[in-house]
Amino acid sequence: MPTALVTGITGQDGSYLAEFLLGKGYEVIGLVRRTSRLTYDRIQHLVDRIELVQADLHDLGSLMDVLNKYAPDEIYNLAAQSFVPASWSQPILTGEVNALGVVRMLEAMRLVRPQARFYQASSSEMFGKVREVPQKETTPFYPRSPYAVAKVYGHWITVNYRESYNLFAVSGILFNHESPRRGLEFVTRKVTNGVAKIKLGLADELRLGNLEAKRDWGYTGDYVRAMWLMLQQDEPEDFVIGTGETHSVRELCEVAFSHVGLDYRDYVKQDPRFFRPAEVDILVADASKAREKLGWEPRVTFEELIHMMVDADLERLERKYKQ
Ligand code: NAP
Ligand code: F7E
DSSP states (O other): EEEEEEEESSSSHHHHHHHHHHHHEEEEEEOOOOOOOOOOOGGGGGTTSSSSEOOOTTTTHHHHHHHHHHHOEEEEEEEEOOOOHHHHHHHHHHIIIIIIIHHHHHHHHHOTTTTTTEEEEEEEEGGGGGGSBBBOOOSOOOOOSSHHHHHHHHHHHHHHHHHHOOOOEEEEEEOOETTTTTTTSSSHHHHHHHHHHHHSSSOOOEEEEEEOOOEOOHHHHHHHHHHHHHHSSSSSEEEEOOOOOEEEEHHHHHHHHHHOEEEEEEEEEEOGGOOSSOOOOBOOOOOOHHHIIOOOOSSSSHHHHHHHHHHHHHHHHHHHHHO
């Protein structure tokens, strides 16, 4: 039975990846940081099938101990401060975790478990002020937030460790991916949760920032499959993963509100608090390399994804307020 170590297992991607790996017969070790309360809501249904171990990306020794103890075959480094606006208010913490955290994990692997395969969660945010449309593996980076700057470091240090030490280390440049387990502050979930609240009479407006920003939104369940496929290749290589479609935040609102028979223009208010100091205007993936070499394609469409998220929020809130 192969063993996989997943950092960030309590996050959106970690929970879907853990489910996927269990389905493939892996022993899954989840790295969790110490907090004063447990943050296991996304993996509650999995806790008796995975092993959770405490360590922190700030602390090299703790990472080395975990690799020593569990000798994983695959390491998925998903842990990060992942909310872009928080990277302006906490830029140093973001750099510590999203940039230096990656090299700490790679150092631990180089010193303790160099035969393992390593996946780094890179991001389409690295393309930022885009140099070409659509974006592919060779598109130059132009990061537009402390988050994206730190991710560029994480990306290149992964490439550098592969080339310097001959490690099987790859970087997946994933475009936005969403699900009913997405954090409530990200725009898709903020909208689907807002729609559900308005529909149930629990709110009467939804305050958002820039409605014209465009993103390539896919379903997380599809994207964790791509992470795994990257580590099953003969040679370590980096891949762009996305749907190839782009939609504005305004279109997202249209699809989500109309799913419950409402017109977004009656409820959405623009609020300067949610505008960013520097915006990423448009992202859209050219994932043809992944299609050709990994045989990867997304299975869930944008409309299906947003409907799935609205339905899940409606069901959750109905359950909560019926009690
Ligand atoms: P998420 O839901 O915010 O999860 C982040 C995870 O990182 C959580 O488990 C969190 O633990 C953990 N973490 C944060 N700081 C840590 C530290 N110092 N030590 C150990 N663990 C720490 O993010 P996600 O959406 O699943 O994204 C997963 C990864 O993919 C991130 O690296 C993100 O930057 C990247 N990414 C995401 C997308 C996307 O669209 N979702 C696209 C491209 C790249 P707690 O539960 O304790 O907070
Ligand atoms: O914003 C606009 C906002 O916060 C998307 C992370 O997973 O994907 C995510 O980063 C767009 C931006 O995601 C609101 O200005 C308008 O243009 O959902 P988001 P993100 O910043 O693209 C990448 C790939 C990652 O790697 C990150 O970890 O929506 N927008 N109004 C808003 N965004 C938010 N959050 N809230 C609003 O009210």
